[in-house]
Amino acid sequence: MISVAVITGFLGSGKTTLLRRVLRDPRYADSAVIVNEFGEIPLDHELVAASKEILLSTSTGCLCCAVRSDLTATLLDLLHRREAGEVPPYARVLVETSGLADPAPILHALMTDKPVAATHRLDSVVTLVDALHGAATLARHPEAERQAMLADRILLTKPDLVLDTAPLVAQLRRLNATAPIETAMHGVVSPERLFAPGQHAADPAALAAWLTAAGHAARHSPGLACTAIEREAPLPALALTLWMQALAEHAGARLLRLKGLVRIAEAPERPAAIHAVQHVLHPPEWLEGWPSADRRSRIVLIGQGIPRHFPARLLAAIEAEVAEETARRAS
Amino acid sequence: MTPPELRALVADALALWGVAGRVAVDGDGVALTAPDGTPLRVLPAGRADHPVRWWLERPGQRRPCTSVLGLLRGLRNAVGAGEAEALRLRVALPEA
Numbered sequence: 231m232i233s234v235a236v237i238t239g240f241l242g243s244g245k246t247t248l249l250r251r252v253l254r255d256p257r258y259a260d261s262a263v264i265v266n267e268f269g270e271i272p273l274d275h276e277l278v279a280a281s282k283e284i285l286l287s288t289s290t291g292c293l294c295c296a297v298r299s300d301l302t303a304t305l306l307d308l309l310h311r312r313e314a315g316e317v318p319p320y321a322r323v324l325v326e327t328s329g330l331a332d333p334a335p336i337l338h339a340l341m342t343d344k345p346v347a348a349t350h351r352l353d354s355v356v357t358l359v360d361a362l363h364g365a366a367t368l369a370r371h372p373e374a375e376r377q378a379m380l381a382d383r384i385l386l387t388k389p390d391l392v393l394d395t396a397p398l399v400a401q402l403r404r405l406n407a408t409a410p411i412e413t414a415m416h417g418v419v420s421p422e423r424l425f426a427p428g429q430h431a432a433d434p435a436a437l438a439a440w441l442t443a444a445g446h447a448a449r450h451s452p453g454l455a456c457t458a459i460e461r462e463a464p465l466p467a468l469a470l471t472l473w474m475q476a477l478a479e480h481a482g483a484r485l486l487r488l489k490g491l492v493r494i495a496e497a498p499e500r501p502a503a504i505h506a507v508q509h510v511l512h513p514p515e516w517l518e519g520w521p522s523a524d525r526r527s528r529i530v531l532i533g534q535g536i537p538r539h540f541p542a543r544l545l546a547a548i549e550a551e552v553a554e555e556t557a558r559r560a561s
Numbered sequence: 562m563t564p565p566e567l568r569a570l571v572a573d574a575l576a577l578w579g580v581a582g583r584v585a586v587d588g589d590g591v592a593l594t595a596p597d598g599t600p601l602r603v604l605p606a607g608r609a610d611h612p613v614r615w616w617l618e619r620p621g622q623r624r625p626c627t628s629v630l631g632l633l634r635g636l637r638n639a640v641g642a643g644e645a646e647a648l649r650l651r652v653a654l655p656e657a
Contacts, residue, residue, distance in 0.1 A: 481577060
């Protein structure tokens, strides 16, 4: 039986950071990773990919909405390739859900799909909760509540951004009385504890009841939309700065998540990984090189009530002004 | 930015701020009406006006804006959508 761990958590809670950290541990090098992304441009798998792990990306939408046709097929396809010697003999599968996924249908499929259940064992569901935004996110998004309720283990991330995590811990306790709650800074946590076998004891019948009560396998908050920007030409650092600044300023809490790999004109060989969670912008992280042959800038935004074309239109306007100013100074 | 592009950006901004209103191309710029009925116009500034890039006009007042970011801030205030928290960012380039 192959061990499966599900890593879930709302947008920006630090799932990809945790995964990157875990995969750097040599003891977890024999892990296959399935990354599910919500959006038109799969990006997380580029951010995770740093070595030779088996890495698969699913991007048919949110995993919980297409779980039978996507996750179960992916797991079985991976298993067949393992048996055929096409991929290394991995010891476990780590599934990173999209930040908007309701874990219930995912767990239900893992435990009730006969071919999958006969070959895989769900060992743990780890839910990441952002210490800064967690309380508001739990209040606003039913997906986040479900992620906390179904966790075998809850990991509070970014604890350094708040003075006191006790109110959030109490809120989580009301949702999930049994899961151990611990904190992790920058994804630093013991993987053995996180992915210890046998943590998951939920039975399929309980999950089926849960699904019925939820009314639908995957009901997302109204108004959520994903916008993607792809571009060939490098972007001046100043234009990127002003754009992120304006987005955070005007979209505020409506900007749930921004993630991107950006080709900056001043350093085109080193992509800038950009992140924002609501109005909190993180400094760009300069990667050593492009993770694949695709060197286009790719930015994905998930927001609530943000007009679909606003981010791209704003970027175009800012870029034109920066180009004009640069040309004026040069003349 | 062409007038239709400016119109689309301003219309998106109004929608983002939750302000009802219609934006129309008006000459080189756009015209709209604030929820309190105040007519507003956004016009591109001429080269000679540098560093001003945009003019935000309301009856009896012409406000200069040096960037599209400044224009959005001014417009947000003019339509009564409240002031956003202004942020200052800097992208530090990687060391060579």
